[in-house]
Amino acid sequence: MEEKKQIEAIEEIVRRNLEVIGEDTNREGLLKTPHRVARSMLALTSGYNQDPVQVLNSAKFAETSNKMVIVKDIEFYSLCEHHILPFFGKAHIAYIPNGYIVGLSKIPRVVNVFSHRLQVQERLTREICQCIQDTLNARGVMVVLEAQHLCMQMRGVEKQGAITVTREYTGDFAEDPALRQEFFDMIRS
Numbered sequence: 006m007e008e009k010k011q012i013e014a015i016e017e018i019v020r021r022n023l024e025v026i027g028e029d030t031n032r033e034g035l036l037k038t039p040h041r042v043a044r045s046m047l048a049l050t051s052g053y054n055q056d057p058v059q060v061l062n063s064a065k066f067a068e069t070s071n072k073m074v075i076v077k078d079i080e081f082y083s084l085c086e087h088h089i090l091p092f093f094g095k096a097h098i099a100y101i102p103n104g105y106i107v108g109l110s111k112i113p114r115v116v117n118v119f120s121h122r123l124q125v126q127e128r129l130t131r132e133i134c135q136c137i138q139d140t141l142n143a144r145g146v147m148v149v150l151e152a153q154h155l156c157m158q159m160r161g162v163e164k165q166g167a168i169t170v171t172r173e174y175t176g177d178f179a180e181d182p183a184l185r186q187e188f189f190d191m192i193r194s
């Protein structure tokens with residue numbers, strides 16, 4: 006669907022939604038709200054239109070080093086697919102090259118592509134890990150995500166500040182617990 010049509014369709018739904026909860030959609034503060042929500046929703050789900058494999062391939066270089074590369078403290082923001090509420094936190098990523106390295110800025114960009122889709126934290130972690138593994142044919146990849154979920158904090162159990170930690174690993178990281186430990190030591194230092 007073209008963007009203009011998407012925006013109009015979401016505006017209509019948001020307007021109706023506001024009416025259902027008892028709001029007056031004609032009051033000044035809400036007049037442009039449906040439009041803002043529509044644009045915001047499209048921006049926050051822009052990852053559907055981006056190809057993370059292409060992001061990595063655009064800066065993939067032959068390299069003989071086979072030492073662990075770590076990019077840590079990557080801020081991310083995503084939307085949980087169960088409540089369409091934000092979850093956000095930090096991603097830490099390591100890979101062990103196997104003939105190829107990737108431009109370092111591409112790692113956060115891959116996180117960005119996958120996080121700008123409706124997600125659950127577990128799948129987000131796995132998709133990032135698998136994408137880097139497959140595209141770089143790495144000796145191993147490990148991804149740790151630490152996140153707060155507003156659907157937990159604003160409603161339901163209301164556990165303020167609880168952090169959910171997920172991890173995925175492949176290849177050498179799966180075979181060697183010492184490598185996983187080295188990664189954990191690095192992200193905590």
Ligand SMILES: [Zn+2]
Nearest residue numbers: 085087088156
């Ligand atoms: Zn949720």
